[in-house]
Amino acid sequence: MTRDGRPDPIRIDVGALVQRSVASLYAHLVTRPTGRAVRLAIETQLAEAGEPTVSLIDLTEVTILDFSCADEVVAKLLQRFLEIDRPRNAYFVFRGVQVRHRDPMEAALERQSLVAVAQRDDGRFELLGPASVAERTAWDRIERAGHVPASDRREAFGGNELRLGLEGILSRRLVFESAETGDLVALSRLVAI
Numbered sequence: 001m002t003r004d005g006r007p008d009p010i011r012i013d014v015g016a017l018v019q020r021s022v023a024s025l026y027a028h029l030v031t032r033p034t035g036r037a038v039r040l041a042i043e044t045q046l047a048e049a050g051e052p053t054v055s056l057i058d059l060t061e062v063t064i065l066d067f068s069c070a071d072e073v074v075a076k077l078l079q080r081f082l083e084i085d086r087p088r089n090a091y092f093v094f095r096g097v098q099v100r101h102r103d104p105m106e107a108a109l110e111r112q113s114l115v116a117v118a119q120r121d122d123g124r125f126e127l128l129g130p131a132s133v134a135e136r137t138a139w140d141r142i143e144r145a146g147h148v149p150a151s152d153r154r155e156a157f158g159g160n161e162l163r164l165g166l167e168g169i170l171s172r173r174l175v176f177e178s179a180e181t182g183d184l185v186a187l188s189r190l191v192a193i
Helices: 014-021 032-047 067-080 099-112 133-145 150-156 160-171
Strands: 009-013 053-058 090-097 116-120 125-128 175-177 184-186
Touching: 009 014, 009 032, 014 032, 014 053, 032 053, 032 067, 067 090, 067 099, 090 099, 090 125, 099 116, 099 125, 125 133, 133 160, 133 184, 160 175
Parallel strands: 009 053, 053 090, 090 116
Antiparallel strands: 116 125, 175 184
8 A cells, every 4th residue: 555545556457367277278258157157267366466456457468258268256245345245455446448348347336336447448437237327427437537635625526426426436436435534536546547
């Protein structure tokens, strides 16, 4: 963790995990057991990281991602760390999300009413999944600013809709809130490497 209370990111290369976890030469996520093995490997890496943790789940080298693996690697991973009894305080950003990954990821997120921060292959960040208009607006404000000091929160999110949107993205862990300062930080700024 940095001195200002922001977590240091950890990068998890899913393509390399597939090759290690299931002894495959190819980074294809095409069966539920493969997806489960990769998710468990990710959780193992998280258990060894500091807390809070911002995890950059890198899909760049994943050539095929089917719906069952998107459910295991994306939806179940997010769901586990949203629970009250989550194993640790973790945030997630999915990097290298390509057109071929979008449909399976969106379907898995939609089924579980989950939302994820994703970095597209063009470098831009976006929300995937069923976020409300208020949540998207609040997230966009923080994403554009990068950092919203606690002292500016009331002014930035003064309207009732925006306040509800902010509460939503905080509960979904789509932005980082410093426990020490109350500042809000876009996850994209925390994973910039």
